[in-house]
Amino acid sequence: IGEIRRFLRDDNPVKVSRSVKETANKINRAREKLSASLGRDPTISEIAKEVGMEREEIVNAMEASQLPTSIYETLYQ
Amino acid sequence: MKLKNKMSIEILSLPENVALARVTVAAFAAQLDFTLEDLEEIKVAVSEAVSNSLIHGYASKTDCMVGINAVIYDNDVLEVEIKDNGVGIADIQQAMQPAYSTTPERMGLGFSFMQSFMDSVQVDSAPGQGTTVKLTKKPSKTVDKQDN
Amino acid sequence: MKLKNKMSIEILSLPENVALARVTVAAFAAQLDFTLEDLEEIKVAVSEAVSNSLIHGYASKTDCMVGINAVIYDNDVLEVEIKDNGVGIADIQQAMQPAYSTTPERMGLGFSFMQSFMDSVQVDSAPGQGTTVKLTKKPSKTVDKQDN
Numbered sequence A: 001i002g003e004i005r006r007f008l009r010d011d012n013p014v015k016v017s018r019s020v021k022e023t024a025n026k027i028n029r030a031r032e033k034l035s036a037s038l039g040r041d042p043t044i045s046e047i048a049k050e051v052g053m054e055r056e057e058i059v060n061a062m063e064a065s066q067l068p069t070s071i072y073e074t075l076y077q
Numbered sequence B, C: 001m002k003l004k005n006k007m008s009i010e011i012l013s014l015p016e017n018v019a020l021a022r023v024t025v026a027a028f029a030a031q032l033d034f035t036l037e038d039l040e041e042i043k044v045a046v047s048e049a050v051s052n053s054l055i056h057g058y059a060s061k062t063d064c065m066v067g068i069n070a071v072i073y074d075n076d077v078l079e080v081e082i083k084d085n086g087v088g089i090a091d092i093q094q095a096m097q098p099a100y101s102t103t104p105e106r107m108g109l110g111f112s113f114m115q116s117f118m119d120s121v122q123v124d125s126a127p128g129q130g131t132t133v134k135l136t137k138k139p140s141k142t143v144d145k146q147d148n
């Protein structure tokens, strides 16, 4: 068990743990659903209402679910 | 223009604080009616500006401070100012040109990203005086707000 | 104790900035090896302290500033200071008692939450002098660190 945990930890630092990914998936599903019904990209407040989370927490979840090698810069590559 | 909300954050010039700066600004910007894509764009622009302060302004010294002021105005414009007290820029126009970089291995696209992702980018800088980059962005009108 | 990282954030005393403060501190705290549960607890503690500044310190006036300083020390201790320039507290010991509140409809559990979720809570306050609440928390040792 220790080994499995270590493996999970190494591969999934706290920032991209499973529950964080699940939250991000939930947000992405809400975004797609609203896009279809509204015919445009939903705003953050519309998504917040749909998933029952605060806007700031959605921002946090989206950031946390991003892999270290994301679109962000050019910085220190 | 009247101010609806404001916040400021000061971070130590450590690379790991770039993510902190961008998530803080995005969480603040989320008080306006931006889309997730808008917020991603704001995050990229803030990351580029803060990274520039760390890499160029402070030459990667990690004991300096970067200040970020963010304001939401009455007309729903978000304004973000990223400020360092680093080496400054001699020729701002040249620095902002696509693919221009003073560091050979860099792509020189930071300012281009800021310009394409934000409504306006204003740079105030002089050698030895530090650099302030002011970014603005306003949510595009949603269908609902146009009342149809 | 040497300092490994620091940041500070100043927010206007608007209710919507409580979430901003909490997310910012959590994003900073995430640089340490906290569990997600730890981070949630830190968020609750920060929310309680900032809410107190808005509701009690500033009596819900929305044009005042709350300052938050966060530091990570060499020994991996996170320290968060929440500071207002509001009315202050006359009897700190009484204020910190569970279920004590000067506002009839409130539960008086803010300080109790801070105490149960953080390793230490220190309050510095006097009438007319504002209030500073200092919270600390250190990640509990993880499996990896125990080397098994």
Ligand SMILES: Nc1ncnc2c1ncn2[C@@H]1O[C@H](COP(=O)(O)OP(=O)(O)O)[C@@H](O)[C@H]1O
Pocket (backbone or CB within 6 Å): A074, B048, B052, B053, B054, B056, B057, B058, B084, B086, B087, B088, B089, B095, B096, B100, B101, B102, B103, B106, B107, B108, B109, B110, B111, B112, B131
């Ligand atoms: N905060 C800053 N302080 C000093 N110089 C800067 C700063 N920001 C940008 N510069 C200068 O502007 C140039 C272009 O910046 P940018 O478009 O982000 O490209 P890059 O970072 O890839 O070099 C940099 O190479 C640097 O010389």
Ligand SMILES: Nc1ncnc2c1ncn2[C@@H]1O[C@H](COP(=O)(O)OP(=O)(O)O)[C@@H](O)[C@H]1O
Pocket (backbone or CB within 6 Å): C048, C052, C053, C054, C056, C057, C058, C084, C086, C087, C088, C089, C095, C096, C100, C101, C102, C103, C106, C107, C108, C109, C110, C111, C112, C131
């Ligand atoms: N920042 C502050 N400024 C002034 N008074 C405060 C502050 N924080 C707490 N207090 C006082 O301490 C009391 C207890 O706080 P708390 O445990 O959070 O309970 P509650 O907020 O529900 O009243 C408050 O009712 C208030 O009188």
Ligand SMILES: [Mg+2]
Pocket (backbone or CB within 6 Å): B048, B051, B052, B109, B110, B111
């Ligand atoms: Mg750059």
Ligand SMILES: [Mg+2]
Pocket (backbone or CB within 6 Å): C048, C051, C052, C109, C110, C111
């Ligand atoms: Mg309280």
